[in-house]
Amino acid sequence: MELLVLGGTVFLGRHVVNEAVARGHDVTIYTRGLHGAAHPDVEHVKGDRADLTPLHNRHWDAAIDTSGFDPEPVQASASLDLGHYVFVSSCNVYPDWPDKPVDEDSPTWQDGEGYGQGKAAAERAAHAAMDGRFATVRAGLIVGPHDNVFRLPWWVSRIMRGGKVPAPGAPERSMQIIDARDLARFLVDLAEQRVSGTFNGTGPIGQTSWGELLTAAGDAELVWLPDEKLIEAEIEEWTELPMWLPAKYEGTWRVDTTRAQAAGLTTRPVLETVRDVRSWLENGGADELHDWRSEFRPKPMSAEREAALFRLV
Structure with a gap:
């Protein structure tokens, strides 16, 4: 699989790259080159999310976006020549969280400004651009080496x-926690299998x-x-x-992950x-x-x- 990773040198993105390379995929990462070091076995294209010109006129079977926070750059990324798009979102998209338990069908922010609002707007933008070829994973507390x-x-x-x-x-x-390596494995699974949908990416309740x-x-x-x-x-x-x-x-610590578990998410x-x-x-x-x-x-x-x-x- 030809895989584009947006991010890929610091924490979660680093583990995504390691997982994809270990499976034998051809990986391209797109980063500014300011933080961390690129994996020696990937193509590193340097650039900013605000300008995707270096990625134009190319095709990837899938993209995993670990660094999108705002709708405009995420929509631009989803408009590239991609077979599938996997977006790392956050449980902060739920207005009820953390005050109340949430599941994968809970309402999300529809307006306003802030981290969760930006992630929710980015989800909608990518979903519209990808026309059914989109998965969003709303991560919980991500932990592990290189945090x-x-x-x-x-x-x-x-x-x-x-x-x-x-x-x-x-x-x-x-x-509830999620080891970045387990989340990375799930993200690559979704990209490989071209699974669409909405998933909560954290450990099981309790x-x-x-x-x-x-x-x-x-x-x-x-x-x-x-x-x-x-x-x-x-x-x-x-x-x-x-x-x-x-x-x-x-x-x-009551984020339901029923759909993610059914799709193959497991935690060590x-x-x-x-x-x-x-x-x-x-x-x-x-x-x-x-x-x-x-x-x-x-x-x-x-x-x-x-x-x-x-x-x-």
Whole structure:
């Protein structure tokens, strides 16, 4: 298969390229060449999403778009000579999420500005351009080696340092994650098989728990802090203690993936993902990260801030 990957050098795109190359596909990536290194066995065409001139007058059997956020460039990409188009979207397209559980038929944003609104508009643009040859995968929390946003690595890194670690909420609270390698495999499957439709790309509901996830990272002493204590301490949701939202957001970890599972999405054990993230960190993984999306990376929590939290227990 002749495959075009829009993106392909940082995190999810990197795993998509690795998966496609391992299957023997001829891969072309289209990036600005500013972040990360291209796989040695792919064609790297350099350019910006706003100008697809370098891709004109060429044909690909399929494209996987890991870097589209706005409707205009995504529509332009979908208007290339492509057999099939697989778009990486986000659960943020659902207005109800994370306040309420969602499934693959839940309503999406139809107007407005913002990340989720842009992704929803991009989905509609690509769907219109591809005329039934389009799949959108609404990703959940993507984790794994080479994670440039550094959410799960933040936790693994902190637990590797040992001592007392503030843990959010309750150990039994459920979570859903998706290893980037599993998501990449699913995306390539959809491209190979030319499957159309809408899919939620994350682990199954009840896949794991906070306790299982953090315990898998190492032997540090986890000090569990109830939501009300974290709110009292004005902990910034999702970022200061990465991936934490209070339980009142009941839909956070209740994203239904029935259709995706029927189409072949499978997820590896959480223990394997955490182990591989730890190995990546131990081998200097954090040092490889470039600046792309670095503004979203959570900052280390100071010892003073941690001590203040422990006094709340």
